Every structure is written in C-alpha cells, then in structure tokens.
Amino acid sequence: MSTSTQIHQQTDPAKNQLGNSSDCSSLGPMTDPLEQAVEDGPSEKKRVDELLVGAELAPAQSLWTTEASGSVQLRMDELCPEQPITVHQMFIASIQKYGSLPALATKRGNKWEKVSFSEYYQHCRMAAKGFLKLGLERFHSVAILGFNSAEWFISAVGAIFAGGIMTGIYSTNSPDACCYVASDSRANIIVVENQKQLDKILQVQDKLPHFKAIVQYSGSLQDKLPNLYSWEEFMGLGLEVSDQELDDIINSQRANQCCILIYTSGTTGTPKGVMLSHDNITWTAHHASMAGDMQPAETRQESLVSYLPLSHIAAQIYDLWTGIQWGELVHFAQPDALKGTLIDTLREVTPSAHMGVPRVWEKIMEKIKEEISRCGYMKRKLVTWAMSVSLEANQRLTKDEEKSFLFTLADSLVLQKLRAELGFSCCEKFFSGAAPIGSETLQFFLSLNIRLYEAYGMSESTGPHFMSCSKAYRFLSCGKVVPGCRYKLANIGADGIGEVCFWGRNVFMGFLNLENKTKEALDEDGWLHSGDLGKVDEDGFLYITGRIKELIITAGGENIPPLPIEDAVKQELPIISNAMLIGDKRKFLSLLLTIKCTTNQETMEPTDVLSLEALEYCQRLGSQATKVSDIIGGKDKLVYQSIDEGIARVNSRATSNAQRIQKWIILGKDFSIVGGELGPTLKLRRSVVLQMYNSEIESFYRE
Structure with missing residues (x-):
C-alpha cells in the first residue's frame, strides 16, 4: 500500500406568544423586527445594527476541543475568507431580505397554514426566553425528540439564541438510548412531540442529572406533572423574560463556539456527540447549498418537504439551516410520511427540490414498478418504451448536447405524467445522501428523466463536503468538492484508491468529552479522516468505493x-x-x-x-x-x-x-x-x- 498523499482544492466560482400548539399561525399580526426598530427610534435601531456586526471570535489555541464551552480556531484561508457569523446573525440577515415571505408551512385539516420569516424569528425569540425561564444554562443542551414540525425548528433555533446547545434525539430511539444522549449532552430541557415520546423520558428522567423540564409540542397533556409544560404554557413563559436579557446572551455568542450536537447513529459503537460551531452551520448552509444550486429567494423561492430525521445532519442542514439562509419555504410532512403518505404530501406541495436517503428512493422505485405492473398491456409497453428511451439518452447525453426528438416526445407524452404522479412536476433538483446509493436505483430514475445528485460527507463535516448538481454530474459519482473546501486522498494504493480526508470551515470542533476519539478523527495537521475509501478521476469527480472499517x-x-x-x-x-x-x-x-x-x-x-x-x-x-x-x-x-x-x-x-x-x-x-x-x-x-x-x-x- 502506497503512503503517498494527493491534496486537492477548488476555488470559489417572536415578541408575541405562539398561541395554540396545534396552530402556529393563530397569532395577531407579527411585526418585522427591523421595521419595528426604525419606529422605536435610534436606540432600538442601534441595538439591531449591533446584532448585524460580524461576529467576534472567542480566544482559541487549537483547531479542536472536546469541551462544550470550548472554542476553536477556524480554518480561514484564501479559499474561506468570509467573515464568520453566528446563527442569529444569519437569521437577522435573512429577515432583512425575506421577512415577509412564508417560511414554514404546516397542514391543519385540509389547509396549509404558513408562518413568515419575521414571525418565525419572533417565535424563536419567544422560545429562547421560555428556555431561559425554565433554567437553561449556557452550553447545556435542549434535546428535541419527535417528528419534524414548526415547533421542532423553533425549539432548535430558540435553544441556540438562548445560549444553549441544540441536540436532536432520533424518534426511533429506545428510552435507554434517549437517556444516553440527554445525559451526555447535559440536557436541561427536553422537548418531546407527544405522549409516546414523553413516556420514554419519564422512564429515565431520574437518571438525568441536569434535567429541569419537559415541553410537549403536539397533543394535549394526559397528566399534569411537575416540570411538564404544554407548548402554549412554554411559550407563555417567555413573556416574563426581557428582550435585553436575551439580547445580552445573543451578543455574547461567538462564531467559533458550539451551538449544535449531532449524535452519530451508533452503527459502529456508542454514539458520539459531534460538536458543531455557529461557523460550521452558517458557512456550510451558505456554501454547500450553493454547490447544490439551491436558489436564494430573491431569485426564486425554493420549496421543499421536511420529513427525514432532523437529528441527522443531512436533513438538518438541508431543511432547517439552508431554509433560513436562502429564504426557502419548508412544508412539514405528516408523521407517517415513511409509512406511505409522503407521496401524497409531495403531490400537494410540488416542491422545487427534494432529498431522500437511498432507501427512500428505493421505496419510491418499488412503488412505481408496482404501479406500472398494474397497467394494461398497451400502457405498460408505452411506459417501458419511454423509460428505455430516457435511460439511453441520459446515459450518453453530454452537458451541451441537445435532446433528441424521440427523447423529447417520450418525456412529454409519458414521463412528465409519471413525475407529476410522484409530486415532482415542478422539481428541478433531486438529492440523495447519508449512505451510498445503488446503480440500479440511479439508472431507474434516469429512465424517468430524473438525475439523483449525490451529496457526500459526514456529521463531522457538517454534512456535504462533495456535491453533485446539474453542472457537476457523473453517474455513480458524489460530484466535486464544495467550493471553499479541500480534500486529499491518504495512503493511496496502486489502484488509485485512498482514504478521503476533509479540510474546511465545515470540519467539526471535536467529539464532546472524547479526546481520544477526536484525535483519531483529526490528524496532527487538522485534517478530518473520513474512514471512507475513494478515488478521483481526472476532472475531480469523487467515487466512493467503500469504508475502511467495512473492508x-x-x-x-x-x-x-x-x-x-x-x-x-x-x-x-x-x-x-x-x-x-x-x-x-x-x-x-x-x-x-x-x-x-x-x-x-x-x-x-x-x-x-x-x-x-x-x-x-x-x-x-x-x-x-x-x-x-x-x-x-x-x-x-x-x-x-x-x-x-x-x-x-x-x-x-x-x-x-x-x-x-x-x-x-x-x-x-x-x-x-x-x-x-x-x-x-x-x-x-x-x-x-x-x-x-x-x-x-x-x-x-x-x-
């Protein structure tokens, strides 16, 4: 095995209560905080201006830390010269541009109820005040356990505004697994979706040394227990905390400090708490989404459906943080999305972009195959013909080549209708991430004239480090490195395969309280070793061939x-x-x-x-x-x-x-x-x- 290394780089081409827990829009009219600042006079305008100043950095001696209250040096160089900002500053910048646009959409009965970015921001402030009232301590966590919802988003952002660390817990976790994450992250407050998730925490709360309160955001409370709050009660607590108290905490935050913990799924051992800084989140939300060709709302407001677990970095970056960064409209799927209702939601929303893990794409593929098999003979022959024409055309089509008449005919007559049946009539970008996707699945969707753009990265790289898009696509490739990031292949063998290593502003701070594991992941020069094996072609496209531990x-x-x-x-x-x-x-x-x-x-x-x-x-x-x-x-x-x-x-x-x-x-x-x-x-x-x-x-x- 050769020990040579190749290094590659790419240059850059709520002040009101939330109201009823079942209705995020049942509020009085919300005031844009920037417009309100102008009305309130010079002193309030000055306060908002101060919030928009580029973030100072906390003193740091190293690229990594394992302490929740620690700080790190940022990997700023000629590729990543941008001024670091906090999550709050990113949100303020967004509501300046997108304040009146709809941000979150929740279906109540037969109606989609929407919350604007300005309202969203105010709800997050009120949640932050609620957390402070419940005793959230600096650099302790708010753990969130439940399915994707407006309340999930508001709790996540509010926890960070309040100086805490937001920690997602997988809704499929057992009580013991929930206990491990909540204890390890020093959770003061746990936000749960419903009685089912509440029961898990009630079983283990006596084992949580830092625990103070539980907030339930969906369904009525079956029992009134000490330190258990409904969503309405929780949001009402924020009325007792002043804006100044919250702003002092917000102003004390630094971009190189931890604001999020992502726990690894434990497929290879005990879950580890991946510490992500404000800069990790804000930089990645900006640059990785640009690499995926996501558009800012001033160009076109992107629309998407949130359904993948937000405890995982892929969904969190794609749904939550990129949504704030670019002014996207996020629709929340039903909790039983993966049991069959996802496609119904997609048909209603007709998103402009969609992301799935490989198994989700496989399930969609299997459903389509079943539907085709139920068609009559002539219709089945027509669909099969159109799909074969599309597959052949997409496999040989170069970027600048014009589509043939036959391909255009097959697409307009058959494939457009098939995509519409899936809810993809307006969808322009299709992403796959979190695990390798099989060639059969990729080929099947090419036969529908859908290119699945793979994103490759890990929790420790704040999600995508490589991205595919319409301008950077090769079959079976994860695309090219995100502009502003670097990579290298270490220990390259004779076949050109080596371990993929990462460098960039997206590289994590360290594993919480795990110094040895952090040193295993980061080498002496600060490169993050992925544990994945890959090779790169002459044009810079990455192909993952396996995992070292799975070898x-x-x-x-x-x-x-x-x-x-x-x-x-x-x-x-x-x-x-x-x-x-x-x-x-x-x-x-x-x-x-x-x-x-x-x-x-x-x-x-x-x-x-x-x-x-x-x-x-x-x-x-x-x-x-x-x-x-x-x-x-x-x-x-x-x-x-x-x-x-x-x-x-x-x-x-x-x-x-x-x-x-x-x-x-x-x-x-x-x-x-x-x-x-x-x-x-x-x-x-x-x-x-x-x-x-x-x-x-x-x-x-x-x-």
Whole structure:
C-alpha cells in the first residue's frame, strides 16, 4: 500500500406568544423586527445594527476541543475568507431580505397554514426566553425528540439564541438510548412531540442529572406533572423574560463556539456527540447549498418537504439551516410520511427540490414498478418504451448536447405524467445522501428523466463536503468538492484508491468529552479522516468505493470492499432486498440475503408476504411462492436456482478468485429499523447483523 498523499482544492466560482400548539399561525399580526426598530427610534435601531456586526471570535489555541464551552480556531484561508457569523446573525440577515415571505408551512385539516420569516424569528425569540425561564444554562443542551414540525425548528433555533446547545434525539430511539444522549449532552430541557415520546423520558428522567423540564409540542397533556409544560404554557413563559436579557446572551455568542450536537447513529459503537460551531452551520448552509444550486429567494423561492430525521445532519442542514439562509419555504410532512403518505404530501406541495436517503428512493422505485405492473398491456409497453428511451439518452447525453426528438416526445407524452404522479412536476433538483446509493436505483430514475445528485460527507463535516448538481454530474459519482473546501486522498494504493480526508470551515470542533476519539478523527495537521475509501478521476469527480472499517480482509490477506459486490448482486437479482457480504478473516466470501416483502404500515415491520416485484419475479420463473417462508430453506428450487445463477454471473466478473461468493443463505425476514439491522437513516448496521446472524454465518465455515 502506497503512503503517498494527493491534496486537492477548488476555488470559489417572536415578541408575541405562539398561541395554540396545534396552530402556529393563530397569532395577531407579527411585526418585522427591523421595521419595528426604525419606529422605536435610534436606540432600538442601534441595538439591531449591533446584532448585524460580524461576529467576534472567542480566544482559541487549537483547531479542536472536546469541551462544550470550548472554542476553536477556524480554518480561514484564501479559499474561506468570509467573515464568520453566528446563527442569529444569519437569521437577522435573512429577515432583512425575506421577512415577509412564508417560511414554514404546516397542514391543519385540509389547509396549509404558513408562518413568515419575521414571525418565525419572533417565535424563536419567544422560545429562547421560555428556555431561559425554565433554567437553561449556557452550553447545556435542549434535546428535541419527535417528528419534524414548526415547533421542532423553533425549539432548535430558540435553544441556540438562548445560549444553549441544540441536540436532536432520533424518534426511533429506545428510552435507554434517549437517556444516553440527554445525559451526555447535559440536557436541561427536553422537548418531546407527544405522549409516546414523553413516556420514554419519564422512564429515565431520574437518571438525568441536569434535567429541569419537559415541553410537549403536539397533543394535549394526559397528566399534569411537575416540570411538564404544554407548548402554549412554554411559550407563555417567555413573556416574563426581557428582550435585553436575551439580547445580552445573543451578543455574547461567538462564531467559533458550539451551538449544535449531532449524535452519530451508533452503527459502529456508542454514539458520539459531534460538536458543531455557529461557523460550521452558517458557512456550510451558505456554501454547500450553493454547490447544490439551491436558489436564494430573491431569485426564486425554493420549496421543499421536511420529513427525514432532523437529528441527522443531512436533513438538518438541508431543511432547517439552508431554509433560513436562502429564504426557502419548508412544508412539514405528516408523521407517517415513511409509512406511505409522503407521496401524497409531495403531490400537494410540488416542491422545487427534494432529498431522500437511498432507501427512500428505493421505496419510491418499488412503488412505481408496482404501479406500472398494474397497467394494461398497451400502457405498460408505452411506459417501458419511454423509460428505455430516457435511460439511453441520459446515459450518453453530454452537458451541451441537445435532446433528441424521440427523447423529447417520450418525456412529454409519458414521463412528465409519471413525475407529476410522484409530486415532482415542478422539481428541478433531486438529492440523495447519508449512505451510498445503488446503480440500479440511479439508472431507474434516469429512465424517468430524473438525475439523483449525490451529496457526500459526514456529521463531522457538517454534512456535504462533495456535491453533485446539474453542472457537476457523473453517474455513480458524489460530484466535486464544495467550493471553499479541500480534500486529499491518504495512503493511496496502486489502484488509485485512498482514504478521503476533509479540510474546511465545515470540519467539526471535536467529539464532546472524547479526546481520544477526536484525535483519531483529526490528524496532527487538522485534517478530518473520513474512514471512507475513494478515488478521483481526472476532472475531480469523487467515487466512493467503500469504508475502511467495512473492508473485508480475507484469511489470505486480500482487501475486498463489500459494497460493489453487494450492489452487483442486487442488480442481477431484483428479488433481493438486502445483501450483506461476509468474509473478514475467513477463507472465502459468503452472503446473507433478504427477499423483498411488504411492510406492516403500522409497525413498519417486514412481513412474510412477498412484494409485488418479488411475486412477479417468482411467477416469471414458474414459481408459485407468495411468501418469504415459501422460499427459504431451499423450499423453492426454482428461486434458489435463479439466485445461484445470478450470483454466478456476479462471480464471473470478479477480479480474483478471492472476490467470488462461495456460499449464501436467504434469511427469514428482511432488515428493518424495528429489527435493529438498519439505523435511523436506513443505513445497514453491519456489526449488529454479524451478531444477530452469527449461527448462520458460522454454518458457512464449518469444515
């Protein structure tokens, strides 16, 4: 393995109460704080002007810290010379430009109720005062546990305004997992969505040494408990705190201090608290979104749907912080979005941009395939023709090449209607992030004339460090480095593959209270080591080939990244839902497989019933199977033979004998969040799967 390194860079081309908890717009008219400052005279205008001055930096001796109250040196250089600002300053600058525009939209009954940016800002101030009244201490956290909502956003921004640290907790977390995050972040206040989430905190509140209060933002309180507040009660508390007290705290904040904790999902161990500074958030919201071609509202107000977990950096940057930065209109999906209502919301909203994790895009793909299969013969033939024309055209279309008449005809006659059925009639930008996406999914959406632009980064890089967009797109690539950021490949091998390392204003402050883990992630020069393996082509496009920790090193010493092989198997065998390669320190490779099946819409557990795509696959083989249990254990010889042949085709393309799959097994149940095999962002938890299916794995290697 070579130890050479290549370094690359790219230059830059509420003063009123919120009202009823179920209605964020049930207020009197809100006053723009900047207009009000002019009316209130010179002293108030001076106060607002002071808030807009570029942020001072707190004294710092290092690029990293592990203390919540610590500060860091910023990676400011010729690529990143911009004046650092706090979250509050970013918001003030935005309401100067976008104050009267709608910012947040919530559906109540059959009506979308909207809140303007000026109202949004005032609600955040009132929430900040409420947190102060409840005893929020400086650099302690407000933990938020629940589905995306206006209250989630307002709590997040309000916590930062009040000098606290905003911490998201995954709504799928167990009580013990919630306890860990709340305790580790020294949470004073926990904001919960409903009774279900409240019950988790009530089970563990006695184990939280810094706990002071709980706020519930949706549904009525079933019991009146000490230190438990409804949203209306909480917002009313802010009336008892003066503007001056809040402004003094806001003015004391520095751009190189922590304001957010993002907890890793724990796929490779105990979750770690990723400390992000004001500058991490404000710089990334500006630059990464520009790299993704998101437009400022003065050009065109972007519209999007918020539904992915806000505890994850991808959704938080895309929905919350970029929304403030560019004046976007954010619509909140229903809590059961991932159970099937997301597309209904998309059809109503018709967003201009949409982001999904790979598994969401896969689910949309599966739904479309099912709908096509239900069409009559002629319509199905027409759709199949149009999709094949689009795929061929998109695969060979260069940036400046004009679209053919046939392609234009196929798109206008068929594909536009298909996209409209998904709610994408006005959508111009489609993003995928948080995990690698398979080539089958990418190709399928190209056949709908939809390019999925991959974003690549990590919590420790405040989200995207590389972005694809219409001006920077290559199939299977994560795009190019965000302007203003740098990267290098470390320990490059003969195949040009090395570890991807990051440098830029988006690089995190450190892991909370974890000095050794911080030093593992950041080298002596301050470069963030991703743990991901990748290669870069001659034009600067990055291709991720795997993760170092996921790299399989066989007993014979050969290094094998599992993702390409797993992806190839799923592409050859459309009946397969998940494939996980086994073989670390083993004599040969083996494979765990799951079959595509339906999902219980209430519990989100995989069922025994085959999905329509899997059912049709079986029928084409002449199989009578309708359930997973009809197939497993070798019961269905036709399906087993087909899978064996598909794996043989994958093996025929292997670069060495060590990369051939020798044994495989179909598991009785698909992977899921509920089952524990998938994390909150639907990423495969390999270490968990290894433990859960240890006996099946060991059976491969018994002599």
